Amino acid sequence: MPAATSLKRVPAKKSRASAQTTPSKTPARIPAWVRCSELEVANHDVDQQCRDYRDADNETLRAATKLWLKRELAFITNTRFSDPGMGAEVFAGTLGLSPRKTELGMATLRKSGIDLPIHLSRLCEAPLLKPEQEVMLFQRMNFLMHQASVHRSLLNPERPSRVRLELIERLVALAEWHRDRIVEANLRLVFSIVKKFVNPNNTFDDLLSDGIIGLMRAVEKFDFGRGFRFSTYATQVVRRNSYRTVVENQEDRQKVLGGLQDMEIEISDEKRSSAISEKRWHELRARMAVMLNDLDRREKLIIRARFSLGSHRKVHTLQSLADRLGISKERVRQLERRAMEKLRQMAGDIELPDLPVDAA
Template identity: 75%
Template structure:
């Protein structure tokens, strides 16, 4: 006869526990489109992302396995929330009306005028989205992370040996919908980026570069912001964009100093404040010719590094050690070592060809 637990020994169950079902596990998510994705609140976003979705139905089995492995390698970053896995949460998240205001041309023009910088008119289109109300901001962050968390749950169920077209389509659509909500947050905060980066603009740091870096920093801030903490996003974003702009200015200054130091090591005079040539045009062309010959004596990696570090040839801007490390597939320190070795070779070759004879 089965043993029963006396009523007096049972733990009391609160009304909230009695009514709240247990959260779903990953294995509880079938590879079918959930009902909340048919919400009227998602209709506009669904229509906009439809053209960006991958056609998995036309893929062969081999292509499908490759696509599955690729999706498994790509991490999905989001701010997790235990409530997102509870039954009925989707209807709750998308049940409230977002009511985003339409874009306004006047807002973009006003942002350009307030910048105090002579900017192309087309940039005004970046600032046409109205500011978000606190409730709209909270809902956008909630929906973005809800979609990404559900995409991650489905991603955990992928099997390269038994790929599922329907699940891949579902993951792809959820991620695109999350990006749609992210973009609405970014658009509404671009005027904030304008107001911050313009303070760092000078003769050595152009607005375009600072703006592009600032937008990238803003996107990262959106992806890392935890809306549950109760702070407004603009407070967090201001610190992120300002810190990124300051870092850009510092890196640019360091790069200019390195370039100046490298040229001085090769005995080229750059001290003239008005940047007039210290040698005649004929001598300058001779110097460039000999420098080209010397560069050809370097190996492929050394030649690439010197040209990129000193903005020679097709390189229109100085490249950082990290960007070269990423391109060559080596460490940043290894690039530094290769640069030092190449400079030593150039100095030795400069002594051999007696570059001093080229001086005016």
């Protein structure tokens, strides 16, 4: 066979060298399907996001290469994504997204039953996706991320490739463009879910922000190949995310109020109730923050950690704080006692109990 004859003529040393050739030496090429007509709109939209490396020096290219090697590229893989010609096949069909409609956004605001700013209607102007459009968007998004991951694996910081860096950035930007089309088509679903969790202590804006973040994570983790509609999966994710937000907010409020009580700050039963108004709550929290900021660095850390305030999600022991600060357990106890005395003194100088009473 010709192939076998050719292999016999290759010296053993050269054969080993050929086998050891690193993938990063493979020249980068822009696949033809990246510039296909089906991606014309998407390419136009992401052109401003994609960096031009034509005038970049080697140091800049090396730095960009290292950043891409550290970045996580999340996607749902598929065994066919590595098939030759898969790119042309994925983008062979016509997506045919419907244009945005202002009336859809206005209708969403009216149905919400909440007095919302008119600008939020723009978030809900994208029509719902047809089942086949949904599948195409998820397939294309994950295929683009898969291709970006493949080319990223070929990066070499010692021999940076301008063409490969530009290709990776465009592939990721195109994948995010398809992700955004899925997100905007499902924002009305988020509106319908989070409005059920709105109460005096949890505003619609905060819940909506968390809901959108949850929706974006759901898009990244959804496996379109299982045959389910995305809305079924997204509903559970957003609902669970909203519930967790409400619970965490309630726990934070209880921690702050408990901390005020431990500092011997008098708060009436009415003000401790779950129905405490946002005005009173922010007043208490703001004054609490002012007092904590008057402590020194170690005292502030100890009080926050001991009462599980701010970013601390659990109560820290004296020993754990001693290990962290590099001091003895007894010294931590002394600092805590000193900080509490300071806070009690400051509480006596700040008129916390006399908060305004809300109108019925």
